[in-house]
Amino acid sequence: MATTKFAIAPMKAAQISRPGGDFEIVEREIPKPGAGHVLVKVQACGVCHSDVLTKEGAWPGIQYPRVPGHEVAGIIHELGDGVSSWKKGQRVGVGWHGGQDNTCPSCRRGDFRNCQNLKIPGISYDGGYQQYMVAPVEALAAIPESLSDVEAAPLLCAGITTYNALRHSGALPGDLVAVQGIGGLGHLGIQFGNKFGYKVAAIGRGSENAALAKKLGASVYIDSKATNAAEALQKLGGAQVILATAPNSKAMSELINGLGPNGKLVVIGATFEPIEVTPLQLISGSRTIQGWAAGTAADSEDTLRFAELSGVRPMIETYPLEKAAEAYARMMSGKAEFRVVLTM
Ligand SMILES: [Zn+2]
Ligand SMILES: [Zn+2]
Numbered sequence: 392m393a394t395t396k397f398a399i400a401p402m403k404a405a406q407i408s409r410p411g412g413d414f415e416i417v418e419r420e421i422p423k424p425g426a427g428h429v430l431v432k433v434q435a436c437g438v439c440h441s442d443v444l445t446k447e448g449a450w451p452g453i454q455y456p457r458v459p460g461h462e463v464a465g466i467i468h469e470l471g472d473g474v475s476s477w478k479k480g481q482r483v484g485v486g487w488h489g490g491q492d493n494t495c496p497s498c499r500r501g502d503f504r505n506c507q508n509l510k511i512p513g514i515s516y517d518g519g520y521q522q523y524m525v526a527p528v529e530a531l532a533a534i535p536e537s538l539s540d541v542e543a544a545p546l547l548c549a550g551i552t553t554y555n556a557l558r559h560s561g562a563l564p565g566d567l568v569a570v571q572g573i574g575g576l577g578h579l580g581i582q583f584g585n586k587f588g589y590k591v592a593a594i595g596r597g598s599e600n601a602a603l604a605k606k607l608g609a610s611v612y613i614d615s616k617a618t619n620a621a622e623a624l625q626k627l628g629g630a631q632v633i634l635a636t637a638p639n640s641k642a643m644s645e646l647i648n649g650l651g652p653n654g655k656l657v658v659i660g661a662t663f664e665p666i667e668v669t670p671l672q673l674i675s676g677s678r679t680i681q682g683w684a685a686g687t688a689a690d691s692e693d694t695l696r697f698a699e700l701s702g703v704r705p706m707i708e709t710y711p712l713e714k715a716a717e718a719y720a721r722m723m724s725g726k727a728e729f730r731v732v733l734t735m
Contacts, residue, residue, distance in 0.1 A: 404521035405715035405733075408456040410448020414520075414716040415456075421523045424471035428525050431483060434540035435709075436519030437462025438722045438731040439548050440575070440638070441487070441661070446719065450514050460519030460733075461487045461512040462548045463526075464540040474528055482534040484695065485512055485519065486547035487685040490527040503529075503687050519544075520715055522735050532691035535699040543695060545575070545705040545730035548685060551694040553580040553634065556657050556683035557587060562632040564588030569630040570609070571620075571646060572637025573600040575722075575729045576659060578706055580634050581607040586701040592627065594620050594646070615642065624649030629676075632657055640664040652676045659683050705730045 401418040408415060424430040437460075444450040445459040463485040467477055477483070491498050491506035498506050512518035512526065534543045553576055562568050568589040570580040577593070584591040585608025592611040593604035601612040613623045624630045629651020635643045638660040644667040647656055654676065658666070668680065686694075698704065706729045710718035715733060722731040 402522040403712060404458050404517070405712055406456040406458045406520075407446055410453075410455070411446075412455075414719065416713055416715070419521070422517075422525045424469055424474075424525045426472040427474065428471040428527050429467050429474055429477060429483075429531065430469035430471075431463065431465040431485065431524050431526055432468040433463055433465040433519050433522055433524055433735050435464045435544040435735070436460040436733045437544040437548060438715075438718050438733060440722065441548070442513065442719065443723070445513050445518075450511075453514055457513065458517035458519075458521050458524070459513040460521075460524075461485070461489065461514075462544045462732075463512065463519030463524065464534060464543040464547070465519075465524075468523065477528060477531060482536075482540075484532045484534050484543055484547045484691060485524070485526045485530045486532065486551055486688070486691050487511060488687050488691075489515060489530045491529060504684065504690070520712065520733060522712070530688055532688040532695060535695055537699050538695060541707055541709055541732045541734065542698075542704055544732050545579075545707060546694050546698055547691055549575050549730055550579050550698065550703075550705065551686045551691050552576065552659050552683065553636070554583050554694045554697060555686040555690050556634060556659050557583050557589075557632070559683070560632045560634070560655060560657050562587075562589055565590065566631040567592060567624070567627055567629070567651070569594055569613075569624055569633040569646070569649065571633060571635045571642060572639075572660060573604055574637060574725070575727070576636035577634075578603075578607055578729045579703065580636055581609050582703040583697075584608065584634070586697075586703060590627075592624060592630065596642075615645075621646055621649035630654055634659065636660045638662040640666050644668060647672050647678065647680070650676065650678045654678050656680045657683055707732045709734050
């Protein structure tokens with residue numbers, strides 16, 4: 392008698408099954424891509440500080456179990472119905488922008504980055520801490536051949552955020568641009584700033600990172616423990632832009648007086664504490680404070696191509712998927728140099 396055999400093809404995933412729960416390595420069936428989606432064979436996935444939103448349940452409405460991860464580099468394994476612009480075997484990345492609704496007021500104006508119903512991999516649907524993931528086509532960015540998977544992954548959140556924030560900041564070649572924090576975001580911000588032709592002032596706490604900051608492309612290193620960083624920036628003429636990457640609201644507040652006329656504090660380091668500023672600080676010199684969130688898949692492609700062109704690369708530490716808990720703890724410790732990346 393003929394029997395029907397179902398091919399159960401399991402894969403490994405690192406999931407969180409409740410807010411505040413530990414990572415669990417589980418076997419799951421490989422998912423099927425629906426219409427307008429592709430199945431990506433994940434090769435590498437960066438561990439981002441924002442994964443804390445999934446781990447601790449800090450983002451409203453997350454459904455568990457959930458697989459975190461929004462810095463995904465992989466290969467298209469299967470196409471869903473109606474997908475014509477992507478090919479099987481093509482290398483793709485998926486970042487923070489995991490899909491838009493195309494109907495909200497922001498989308499209707501073409502401002503997909505600020506979609507009011509933005510989908511985020513690892514939050515809205517299962518992300519890259521697994522061997523295969525399903526993603527909608529609008530979340531896909533092509534990865535240039537010369538970038539490896541582990542190099543590309545962190546560029547899809549940390550990279551695009553610093554690249555996009557700086558290129559839209561209004562700073563021009565030759566301008567003084569300060570990068571506060573030499574960490575996962577900052578070490579990329581310094582490199583991009585240098586390649587954009589800015590005079591980069593790197594601001595760190597302590598002298599340990601001075602040599603590295605210079606190597607990454609900073610012209611000046613300011614030790615905010617030893618000196619008043621805002622005064623140091625004013626001595627250099629005042630910063631056109633300060634890219635605030637370290638999640639420390641007090642440190643950000645202390646830098647505002649380092650802005651030159653029409654200078655802008657661009658905030659990308661996420662914290663829950665308020666930034667303190669007086670109206671007079673903003674009025675004198677017409678200074679502004681702006682936040683910036685990542686960018687679309689097209690922005691990711693720009694970031695990856697620019698990295699290929701200019702030699703900007705993330706500094707990484709890699710862990711196998713099975714050690715997701717250890718990798719996450721390493722990222723949370725703040726001691727990683729600088730981005731932690733899971734390999735499948
Ligand atoms: Zn991220
Ligand atoms: Zn929308």
